Amino acid sequence: MAANPTYVLIPGAGGSAFYWHRLVAELAGRGRDAVAVDLPAGDDSAGLAEYTDAVVDAIGGRSPIVLVAQSMGGFTAPLVCERAPVEMVVLLNAMVPAPGESPGEWWDNTGQPQAKAEMAEREGRPTGGDFDPLVEFFHDVPPDVTDAVFARGEPEQSGTPFERPWPLASWPDVPTRFLQGRDDRFFPMEFQRRVVRERLGIDLDEMPGGHLVALSRPQEVADRLEGYLS
Structure with a gap:
């Protein structure tokens, strides 16, 4: 991989680049270029194609790219690989799509509701x-960071992208890593281990933290990303 790629950070549902603000600062302190993308999540006319457009527009002429996709961003990242010079995808507590599966179908297809309830x-x-986002998402996020997120108001998320099938026939031929917070209450560890093995044929890497590890543990996430580059 080139010595100094740009990290392009795709958020999950709600589409807010602010999710990544602590990780962007951490990476910048290490001399890395990191671009956090705002998605048109509140737009009922926008689906995965429009989310992909937003990421490609944010990339601009930058090259090479390491895509980091959180949660629902796992549906968008592989579509970006078709249109941008992506050298690596890092999935962070992410959804892994199957060909023809919509994000709305993913939950029951994978068994997520049962796995979450069992945990x-x-x-x-x-x-x-x-x-309850405080219980399921923010249980390990520092209070001041949680307050800053909630002060921005609840992000809007249209149902449109959940209705349309993921259009690829297979995962793109791009090196892919999967990093999972072992304390994630929304996508439990053993559930994710099974899904990642079945759908990507790889083993996930684990780290401490819940669903929003870029907010709760940005230094550790940056350490893992830098480790992947080497």
Whole structure:
């Protein structure tokens, strides 16, 4: 790999580049160029194709690229590989699509709801009721960082991209790594280990942290990314 690629950071549902702000600062402190992408998540006319356009536009003329995709960003990253000089994909607590599968179908196809409920039961947390982001997403994020995120308001996420099938026939021929927080309550570790093995044919790497590790542990995420480059 080239000595100094650009990290291009794709967020998950809600599409906010702010998710990556601590990691961008950490990478910049190491002399790395990092571009966090805002996706048109609140636009009902925008699906995965438009999300891909947003990432490609953010890349511009930069080359080479390391794509880092969090959560739902796993559906967009491989589409970007078709249109940009991507030398590596790093999936971070991500969804891994199957050909023809929509993001809306992914949940039941993979068994995520059952895996999440089983982890909650093991940890003595309620298994029913409404989704609580403080419990499932922000349980290990520092309070001041959580406050900064919530001060921005709840991000909008259109249902449009969840309705349309993932268009690729297979995962692109690009080196791919998968980094999973072992304390992720939304996509539990053993669930992800199985999905990644079945769909990508690789073993995941694990690190401490929950679903939002770029907010909770940006230094450790940066260490792992730099390790992948070497």
